[in-house]
Amino acid sequence: MIEWRDEGTVLAVRPHGESSAIAEIFTAAHGRHLGLVRGGTSRKAQAALQPGTRVDAHWSARLADHLGAWRLEPVRSRSAVLMSDRLALAGLAAVTALLSRSLPERDAHAPLYARTEALLDLLGQGDVWPLAYLQWELALLEEMGFGLVLDRCAVTGGTDDLAYVSPRSGRAVSRDGAGDWVARLLPLPPVLRGAGEAGAADIVAALGTTGWFVRHRLIGAEVELPPARARLIDEIRRAG
């Protein structure tokens, strides 16, 4: 019997059979991991299996490559914040959908887990949450090996007037360096480099650029970004 215990955050739950469910949990030391929750569709279990809930997770299986079964104990419910805050609700849906789509299964990403927990702990703080989410998307790209290099121009090596990002390399490009390629480059709002204003419009523009990399590098160009992310961007725009 193989078993381990870890802390994690519920990403998604799907019904399985009549009374069980398959829970997808982002754990600290075991990454995105699936398992069966017996009785997971019961009313009592459903409250604990809402996306975003932090759980104490015990996983066991006869062989390592089996689906295995969860024993989950809720540690912290975030539903109280979510039910009354539309930005928080959209944010949580975007975070869980992106993690579910982009993380490989059973691959540990402890730094990203810590960043995700910190981000989810900020849910409900609408004034700082959009910027925190933008930084989390950058961290997601970096953790997956597609981090953006935005401190100097990929063409000239200069650090001034950086205005674009190359969709091919993910590196910054200055206005001088862009030349005839400008139409093919993505915008580089200052907020992406941690500079300038962090207003709603700036963050939405920056999410347009990170969204391109999330889609083309993590999810796959042929697949659309999760609608939850588009709803979050609408909410950020509205809140601004």
Place this chain on the structure above:
Amino acid sequence: MSAAPESLERLIELMARLPGLGPRSARRAVLHLLGKRGQLLLPLAEAMRDAGQNVRDCVICGNVGLADECAICADERRANGQICVVEEVSDLWAMERAGVFKGRYHVLGGTLSALDAIGPDELRIPRLVDRVASEGVTEVILALGATVDGQTTTHYIADRLPDVTVTSLAQGVPVGGELDYLDEGTISAALKARRGL
């Protein structure tokens, strides 16, 4: 090799697909039906045939009924300007059991779900927007689940109905509930929704 005739095996196989039944319990149920052929088996078969041939989805609200319009949509007394939006027909039946809502309903057929790729067009949201515009609706009551998907759907619908009063069901302590057994989210929601006495 099974001892049951082929027609019974087929019946057992179909029964075993019903919620709550597996192959063994389906076999028991079929044997029970055979033992009460006149009182149960034949009336059940007749009732199932009747339902299969006559029950259809209401073209207006998505409820089930015997005509293109269900009994609630056809009842003029229920045209009081209120529409209650629910996820499934079972939720509509639950509201009707309570007997306190006298308006009409709209059954969405589910909730928005990013992971299951259920978008607005997979639900009856465009039809709801049309109804609100054409039926003189003054209030839309969103009676969706207190889940992430349910509340996401609630906000999505509210955004699409800017010209009408949109309300949602209260969340809090259930009748007969004891605080000690409630989760922190429910207690928090109940405290936020407290009212003066």
